Amino acid sequence: MATSALPVSADQKDEPGVQAVKVNVPGVGEIDTYIKVVTTDDVDGKTTEGVQTYSFAMPVEATEEVEVIGDDGEPEKNEDGSTKLKAETFWKTVHYEVDMSPASRDKLLKALAPFVKGAREKQAPSISRGGYKPQTLPSGVDTAAVRRWAQANDIKVDGKPINDKGRVPQTFIDLYEKTHANG
Numbered sequence: 001m002a003t004s005a006l007p008v009s010a011d012q013k014d015e016p017g018v019q020a021v022k023v024n025v026p027g028v029g030e031i032d033t034y035i036k037v038v039t040t041d042d043v044d045g046k047t048t049e050g051v052q053t054y055s056f057a058m059p060v061e062a063t064e065e066v067e068v069i070g071d072d073g074e075p076e077k078n079e080d081g082s083t084k085l086k087a088e089t090f091w092k093t094v095h096y097e098v099d100m101s102p103a104s105r106d107k108l109l110k111a112l113a114p115f116v117k118g119a120r121e122k123q124a125p126s127i128s129r130g131g132y133k134p135q136t137l138p139s140g141v142d143t144a145a146v147r148r149w150a151q152a153n154d155i156k157v158d159g160k161p162i163n164d165k166g167r168v169p170q171t172f173i174d175l176y177e178k179t180h181a182n183g
Contacts (some may be wrong), residue, residue: 002040002051002099010034039099047101054105057095063087072158073169143168146176 010032012018025031041047049071067075068084076084100108120144149155150172157171 002042002045003033004038004040006038012036027159041101042099043104044101045105047103050102051099052100052105053097055095057093057162059091059125060094061089062092063089069167069171072160073163073167074160084136129175139175141177143173149176149179169183 008018015019017038021033021035023031023033038048039051041051043155058120060127065085066088068086070076109150147162155175162172
């Protein structure tokens with residue numbers, strides 16, 4: 001942020017933007033000093049007249065390391081026993097603030113004009129009032145129902161029960177569908 005406090009003399013105390021500040025000086029006591037709060041254009045670094053703070057959001061590319069999950073729902077391991085990781089690239093929205101003079105603001109608006117012309121105004125996101133909604137697979141199978149069934153019937157795959165949380169492994173879904181298709 002390009003807002004700074006510049007010390008000024010007492011004879012400038014009545015100028016716009018000047019504030020009186022009480023400062024405690026050890027051994028002397030409390031004294032009055034004066035500062036002028038100045039906001040400088042973040043773009044040109046010089047302009048101080050008419051500078052305002054603007055907020056905006058912008059998509060940026062990011063990379064994150066995530067665990068590789070096997071068919072059993074457990075993290076895969078490397079030869080040394082460490083968890084196997086993979087890099088995933090994704091887009092995220094970053095929110096910014098910038099102090100700009102009218103001239104810098106106009107440059108930004110001119111640069112964005114072709115994008116704004118082709119854009120549509122976004123409505124504020126609606127606030128979800130509902131609680132947990134179980135995932136339903138394209139086949140129509142409710143993963144929460146698969147988990148309840150596997151836990152109630154002590155179903156195990158490769159000697160392991162279904163996890164209490166997280167992704168439901170496909171092997172449990174296949175067993176559930178097979179069992180319910182026959183019964």
